[in-house]
């Protein structure tokens with residue numbers, strides 16, 4: 812495991828998966844099943860890995876989402892294998908966030924879901940300085956707001972990478 816935090820933009824902390832069970836501390840081996848859980852802390856989104864043995868009794872209150880995962884050997888960690896439904900749920904649950912890092916995170920998630928045609932752009936409105944996109948899930952009528960933080964291309968790249976790292980448990 813290498814904690815390569817150097818080169819990450821300052822100001823947005825993501826606590827990454829540790830490759831071991833958050834509850835009992837057991838090291839998770841490549842190929843082993845585990846549960847990945849995402850929770851919100853005041854400063855960041857935190858990804859926790861929990862072994863199957865600890866999962867049932869793990870306190871799931873306050874989690875943004877969770878999914879079953881298999882820890883891949885490091886060479887296979889590039890692909891985003893998180894289910895689209897998990898991404899949609901995360902997008903919806905982060906709707907109320909006011910914290911800048913999470914707004915970035917949700918915006919990039921929105922771009923990914925648009926590309927995957929899971930959410931549809933409807934219109935843009937302005938509230939003061941804020942640009943807000945009105946979105947809806949494909950097949951649903953209710954609208955959701957998506958704040959456009961006006962990230963430049965480089966920043967979108969950085970946030971995408973962080974998103975991939977936290978969702979894939981890229982250690």
Ligand SMILES: [Zn+2]
Pocket residue numbers: 832833834835836837861862863864865
């Ligand atoms: Zn455990």
